[in-house]
Amino acid sequence: MIALENVSKTYGKQLALAPTSLQFTKGRIAALIGPSGCGKSTLLRLMLGLIQPDEGRVIFNGEPLDGDNVERVRHAIGYVIQDGGLFPHLTARANVVLLAHFLRRNASWIEERVNNLTELVRIPRAALARYPSELSGGQRQRVGLMRALMLDPEILLLDEPLGALDPIVRSELQRELKGIFTHLGKTVILVTHDMNEAAYLASDIVLLREGRVVQRGTLNELLHHPAEPYVTQFIQAQRATLAEMP
Amino acid sequence: MPRTLCIILMLITPAVFAEATLNIGSKRFTESYILGEILTQAAGYANEAKVVHKQGLGNTGILFAALQSGSIDIYPEYSGTIWFELLKKSAAGDLAALNRALAPLGLAAAIPIGFNNTYALAMQDARAAKLGISSISDLAYHPELKFGLSQEFLNRKDGWLQLKSAYALPLEPLGLDHGLAYEALTEGKIDVMDIYSTDAKIAKYHLRVLNDDKHIFPSYDALLLYRSDVPGRFPKTWAALEKLEGKISANQMAAMNAEAELEGKPFPAIAADFLASGTVPKPGGRASKNLLRLIFAVDFWRLTAEHLLLVFVSLGGAIVLGIPLGVCAAHVPVARQPILSVVGVIQTLPSLALLAFLISMLGTIGVIPALIALFLYALLPIVRNTHAGISDIQPSLTEAAQSLGLPFFARLRLIELPLASRAILAGIKTSAVINVGTATIAAFVGAGGYGERIVQGLALNDAATMLAGAIPAAALALLLQGGFELLDRWLIPAGLRAATSA
Numbered sequence: 001m002i003a004l005e006n007v008s009k010t011y012g013k014q015l016a017l018a019p020t021s022l023q024f025t026k027g028r029i030a031a032l033i034g035p036s037g038c039g040k041s042t043l044l045r046l047m048l049g050l051i052q053p054d055e056g057r058v059i060f061n062g063e064p065l066d067g068d069n070v071e072r073v074r075h076a077i078g079y080v081i082q083d084g085g086l087f088p089h090l091t092a093r094a095n096v097v098l099l100a101h102f103l104r105r106n107a108s109w110i111e112e113r114v115n116n117l118t119e120l121v122r123i124p125r126a127a128l129a130r131y132p133s134e135l136s137g138g139q140r141q142r143v144g145l146m147r148a149l150m151l152d153p154e155i156l157l158l159d160e161p162l163g164a165l166d167p168i169v170r171s172e173l174q175r176e177l178k179g180i181f182t183h184l185g186k187t188v189i190l191v192t193h194d195m196n197e198a199a200y201l202a203s204d205i206v207l208l209r210e211g212r213v214v215q216r217g218t219l220n221e222l223l224h225h226p227a228e229p230y231v232t233q234f235i236q237a238q239r240a241t242l243a244e245m246p
Numbered sequence: 247m248p249r250t251l252c253i254i255l256m257l258i259t260p261a262v263f264a265e266a267t268l269n270i271g272s273k274r275f276t277e278s279y280i281l282g283e284i285l286t287q288a289a290g291y292a293n294e295a296k297v298v299h300k301q302g303l304g305n306t307g308i309l310f311a312a313l314q315s316g317s318i319d320i321y322p323e324y325s326g327t328i329w330f331e332l333l334k335k336s337a338a339g340d341l342a343a344l345n346r347a348l349a350p351l352g353l354a355a356a357i358p359i360g361f362n363n364t365y366a367l368a369m370q371d372a373r374a375a376k377l378g379i380s381s382i383s384d385l386a387y388h389p390e391l392k393f394g395l396s397q398e399f400l401n402r403k404d405g406w407l408q409l410k411s412a413y414a415l416p417l418e419p420l421g422l423d424h425g426l427a428y429e430a431l432t433e434g435k436i437d438v439m440d441i442y443s444t445d446a447k448i449a450k451y452h453l454r455v456l457n458d459d460k461h462i463f464p465s466y467d468a469l470l471l472y473r474s475d476v477p478g479r480f481p482k483t484w485a486a487l488e489k490l491e492g493k494i495s496a497n498q499m500a501a502m503n504a505e506a507e508l509e510g511k512p513f514p515a516i517a518a519d520f521l522a523s524g525t526v527p528k529p530g531g532r533a534s535k536n537l538l539r540l541i542f543a544v545d546f547w548r549l550t551a552e553h554l555l556l557v558f559v560s561l562g563g564a565i566v567l568g569i570p571l572g573v574c575a576a577h578v579p580v581a582r583q584p585i586l587s588v589v590g591v592i593q594t595l596p597s598l599a600l601l602a603f604l605i606s607m608l609g610t611i612g613v614i615p616a617l618i619a620l621f622l623y624a625l626l627p628i629v630r631n632t633h634a635g636i637s638d639i640q641p642s643l644t645e646a647a648q649s650l651g652l653p654f655f656a657r658l659r660l661i662e663l664p665l666a667s668r669a670i671l672a673g674i675k676t677s678a679v680i681n682v683g684t685a686t687i688a689a690f691v692g693a694g695g696y697g698e699r700i701v702q703g704l705a706l707n708d709a710a711t712m713l714a715g716a717i718p719a720a721a722l723a724l725l726l727q728g729g730f731e732l733l734d735r736w737l738i739p740a741g742l743r744a745a746t747s748a
Contacts (some may be wrong), residue, residue, distance in 0.1 A: 017691075048648075048649045050645060050648055050649060070651075070654075071651045071653060072651070073651075074648075074650065074651030075651040077485055077649075079646075079649040081645070081646060082642075083642075085642055085643065085646035086644070086646075087643060087646070087647070087661055087665070087668075087741075087743060088643075088665070088741050089665055089740075089741040089742050090662045090739070090741060091741065098650065098652075098660065099650050099651065099652065102652060102656055102660070131740065131741035133741065140592060147650075175566035189489075217548065
């Protein structure tokens with residue numbers, strides 16, 4: 001379980017996150033949504049200890065995140081970023097096993113884990129021998145997911161994981177992701193700016209605006225009991241875009 | 247590998263097994279090379295010690311430092327230079343006074359060789375004879391004569407100004423490049439020029455050296471400057487050297503200079519002929535100068551080994567220190583500016599100044615100061631490229647590495663250095679190629695390498711000898727460049743190459 005207690009962050013004079021408390025329960029899938037600059041990526045970075053909060057603290061399984069436990073906590077969190085964030089000098093497979101090798105997991109365990117994940121994310125075995133530049137966007141994202149899941153983390157964080165993909169690949173991967181999330185039963189926190197994606201993948205939607213949580217709830221709650229007019233505005237705007245499409 | 251080992255052994259062995267070595271130095275100009283060679287051969291006849299000629303060791307300051315530190319034991323010097331440049335006195339005295347001044351330094355001067363290499367005025371012999379001019383005083387009676395003098399001579403306080411007032415010379419002289427003055431004199435455009443009294447071109451241009459009858463020019467008597475313990479340590483050798491006292495006249499020295507500069511006769515041969523006959527043999531024909539033969543002369547492999555040693559040892563040091571410094575500059579914001587500025591400033595120091603400074607600091611000449619200087623010069627490209635290579639990594643990739651939970655040094659080893667490898671290798675390549683060129687300077691401080699030939703060629707004004715040093719150095723630079731291209735393919739991760747071709 002991961003939680004934020006009164007966490008705030010500013011960059012210079014720019015407010016990135018107003019004091020915020022959020023809790024993510026085990027096994028649920030949450031989506032952080034909002035326009036760009038709303039603070040959703042800042043939230044993920046705070047949870048990984050990539051940036052330090054100005055105030056408040058991040059709690060992982062009852063332990064406040066600090067310099068001593070940050071690496072252990074990161075091992076328990078899988079993180080997937082846009083376009084996979086793969087290291088270009090390593091093959092897909094080397095990217096996936098990098099951390100397990102560093103932590104000296106035994107070879108047969110690694111082998112078995114790679115096999116299972118290859119099936120889970122449905123990537124051709126041959127693609128694992130290639131370098132990231134030789135993979136398609138969708139394949140890179142699948143490898144990124146494999147790398148994040150390698151150590152069987154408690155929590156999976158995804159920052160706009162499908163942002164760089166074309167619409168057809170994107171909808172295909174959305175379906176697959178939903179299947180994978182269901183299969184794994186892990187705590188998932190997903191950042192997206194797309195309400196359809198959020199509603200499709202997550203049961204728990206957190207809408208942010210200008211560094212503040214506007215409303216948290218299911219899609220139905222957001223639709224029928226908006227906390228502020230902005231909630232309806234945000235949902236309408238996304239529908240309107242879809243409606244305008246030929 | 248066995249070859250490298252052999253070369254290293256060859257370099258080390260003489261130093262290990264020699265018990266008593268007398269090191270004789272010489273400066274970087276023809277006359278000093280010849281005198282150094284004569285001293286070396288004469289000392290060798292005594293069969294008492296191993297005698298080594300460390301030739302062409304740059305300027306007076308470097309030799310003086312080398313002498314004081316014991317890197318050399320003896321070198322030929324001029325009395326005026328010792329008084330004015332080394333002891334910083336404003337007036338000269340006799341040899342006994344000189345030795346009193348040198349004693350506190352543990353040095354002494356002795357064995358005047360017989361000639362005085364000072365400034366002099368010269369005319370064409372035929373014209374001087376016609377006008378009946380043999381001394382500088384005579385010039386006062388001929389106000390029609392045109393003087394063409396070098397800028398250095400015009401501006402020195404012991405040069406023209408003193409001369410003009412002492413001899414009441416009426417004329418305004420013409421400032422003229424020294425190299426052009428010989429031709430101008432031959433063609434009659436000027437009548438009088440300044441020369442050194444042992445100038446190699448005296449005979450060639452049929453010059454008459456005018457007698458300094460009022461003794462205005464300070465005397466620059468050639469003699470030996472040595473560490474006071476030398477006569478005690480090598481009594482037989484010293485006795486052999488003492489026989490040289492008064493043996494070489496200014497004319498003889500000028501003739502030997504001419505043999506080297508105008509005929510291309512090697513210094514050892516000039517020295518050997520002089521010692522064998524006690525006189526200077528008649529000039530023969532110009533020695534043949536086949537460039538290929540000059541390049542692949544007997545010393546080729548020794549010079550190559552020395553050069554490679556200088557380049558690769560200094561480069562190795564620069565890699566070992568430069569990469570961590572570059573990493574530091576990329577990761578520690580407060581260290582960035584100081585590190586990049588300091589290595590940048592080092593790069594701007596003139597190499598000879600840096601060498602002179604290192605010699606006085608370390609108290610030794612030869613390979614060590616040369617290696618340190620090359621090492622310092624090799625730092626900048628490596629530090630700068632390492633810093634740039636790491637700073638240029640996409641932030642999303644550094645963040646991905648961090649979020650995996652890899653500790654700092656693991657990130658550095660597994661992610662950052664491989665991603666920066668192309669830039670780092672380019673920096674190392676630049677340093678290696680620059681070092682091949684800069685290493686030629688090492689010859690000025692007796693560290694050997696191809697520079698030995700360049701230094702010799704410069705002293706002799708001999709383009710062929712210079713080329714015999716410059717061409718192998720250039721070839722080595724190209725070879726290294728090519729070698730690094732191959733190394734690129736081997737060292738840069740395949741994924742990075744694919745990334746650029748995609």
